[in-house]
C-alpha cells in the first residue's frame with residue numbers, strides 16, 4: 001500500500017536519522033527496522049501496516065488535545081502565511097505578546113514574566129542561567145549550587161542533564177561538572193519498612209534543609225523539583241512535601257523552581273499544579289509539552305515579578321541577560337499555543353480531566369491485583385505500574401529488569417502503546433480520552449501484563 005519508496009524511508013531512517021535516545025544496537029544498516037507511525041487521530045496512532053493503537057504516552061506526555069486537531073493546524077497555517085517569523089531580540093509581534101499575556105494570566109501569583117524557549121530543556125536551562133545571572137548581579141557570586149533530586153528529569157542540554165537524577169543521564173556524560181546536589185529518593189514505596197508516611201515526609205524535608213546547611217546558604221541558589229516526578233517513575237510526593245520544602249527554601253533564601261513541563265497545561269486537571277494542587281507559588285515555573293498540545297516545539301520559563309525587579313532595577317548598568325534563541329516566541333508556535341488555550345477553555349478540557357481522573361485512577365489502582373505489579377502511582381491523567389523483579393516463591397530475580405519493554409510489546413499487539421522505563425510502564429494519554437477509552441486502555445494493559453509474564 002505504501003509503495004516502494006517506503007523501503008527507502010526505512011533505510012534513510014536507519015542510516016541518516018540519528019534519533020534521540022538512540023540505542024547503539026538500533027542505529028545503522030542491517031539493524032532492525034523501526035515501525036513507522038504514519039497517521040493519527042484523537043487518541044489513536046496508526047502504523048505503516050494500518051494497525052491502530054491507543055497512544056498511552058500521549059506522544060511524549062504532550063498531546064493534550066489529541067491528534068488531527070484541524071483548528072490548531074489552521075491557526076498555525078494562517079500565522080505562517082501572515083507573519084512566519086519575527087526576531088525575538090529586536091522586534092515584537094502581536095501573537096507572541098498575546099500568548100505571553102495568556103500564560104501570565106493563568107500562572108500563579110506574580111509569575112508574570114514569560115521567557116519563551118524551544119522546549120522544556122531550554123526552559124529549565126534558561127531558569128538556571130537566570131538564577132546564576134541574578135545572583136551575580138546581586139553581588140552573590142558564590143550562590144550558584146542547584147539542589148535537585150534522585151530520579152528527576154530536567155532535560156537534555158548539558159546543564160539540564162546535569163540536574164537530572166536518572167542513572168541513564170549520568171552514565172556516559174560528565175554531568176557532575178556543574179555541581180548539582182542530589183537529594184535522595186522521595187518515593188514513599190521505597191521507604192524503610194515500618195516507617196510512617198509522616199516520618200518519611202519529615203525525613204524528605206530534612207534532606208532538603210540538611211543539603212542547604214551542608215552547602216551553606218551562601219552557596220545554595222535554588223531547589224528544582226517536578227510537582228509529580230514524571231519520567232523517573234511517576235513519583236507523587238507525600239502530602240505537604242512541596243509546601244514544606246518551599247518554607248525551607250524561603251527560610252534560607254533559596255529559590256524554588258517548579259518544573260511543570262509534564263504537570264502543566266492540564267495533565268493534572270489545572271493549568272499549573274504548583275498552586276492549585278500543591279499550594280505553592282514558586283519563584284520560577286518551567287513548562288513546555290502541553291503548552292502547544294505537542295503541535296509546535298515551544299517552552300517557557302515563567303519568572304516572578306519579584307525576581308525580575310532584581311535584574312531590571314539598576315538601569316545605569318548596561319547589562320543584558322545574554323541568553324536567547326532564534327525561535328523564542330516563534331509566531332507559528334505562539335499561534336498554536338493560543339488556539340490550544342482557546343480550545344481548552346471552550347471545551348472545558350481542565351474540567352474534563354478532573355471528571356475522568358477518578359475513573360482513571362481507580363482502574364490504575366486495580367492493576368495492583370495482578371501478582372506481577374508491586375506498586376502503582378499516579379495523579380490526574382498520569383499513571384505508572386511498577387513490576388516485581390522476583391517471581392512468587394523465588395528468592396532471586398526471576399524477571400527481567402526491562403519487563404516494561406516486554407509489557408509495551410505485548411500491549412502493542414493488543415492495540416495499546418505504553419512508555420517502558422525499566423521494570424515500569426508509564427502512561428499519560430491525551431487529555432481528551434473518554435471513560436470508555438480509559439476502560440479500553442486498562443483492559444488491554446491488564447491483558448498485556450498477563451501476557452508479559
Ligand code: PLP
Pocket residue numbers: 119120121122124153154155156226230231259260261262288289299
Ligand atoms: N522537564 C521535565 C519534567 C520533563 O519531563 C522534560 C521532558 O520530558 C523536560 C524537562 C525536557 O523537555 P524537552 O524534552 O521538551 O526539552
